[in-house]
Amino acid sequence: MxxxxxxxxxxxxxxxxxxxxxxxxLVLLCVLGLAEFGRALWTQATLDYAVQAAARCAAIxxxxxxxxxxxxxxxxxxxxxxxxxxxxxxVTNPSCGMRVSTSLPFQFVVPALxxxxxxLTATACFPT
Numbered sequence: 001m002x003x004x005x006x007x008x009x010x011x012x013x014x015x016x017x018x019x020x021x022x023x024x025x026l027v028l029l030c031v032l033g034l035a036e037f038g039r040a041l042w043t044q045a046t047l048d049y050a051v052q053a054a055a056r057c058a059a060i061x062x063x064x065x066x067x068x069x070x071x072x073x074x075x076x077x078x079x080x081x082x083x084x085x086x087x088x089x090x091v092t093n094p095s096c097g098m099r100v101s102t103s104l105p106f107q108f109v110v111p112a113l114x115x116x117x118x119x120l121t122a123t124a125c126f127p128t
Contacts, residue, residue, distance in 0.1 A: 051101060097128045
């Protein structure tokens, strides 16, 4: 005859597997969702920094950012981890000063879990 502690453990042996199977999808969804949300925030912050730096450069440093093309290249250099092109940055000179703006489609790593399309935009205007 087995002691009562071993009998109880043997009676609950399948409950752990069932609980794990029920909770694993929720835990994975939370972890992957947090990772994707963090990556989206990081991408947005990088875009904001790139357009702010490029607008400032265009307003005060005519040697580095004297033309629109130079300002676009400077904006790309301020966002080295992102795969952006010069055509995604627009440089204008409205009444507020030098304005640089961009728009970038954000791709989720796990599109099956997050079937949404997201476009991140950033605009900065620096007075001349």
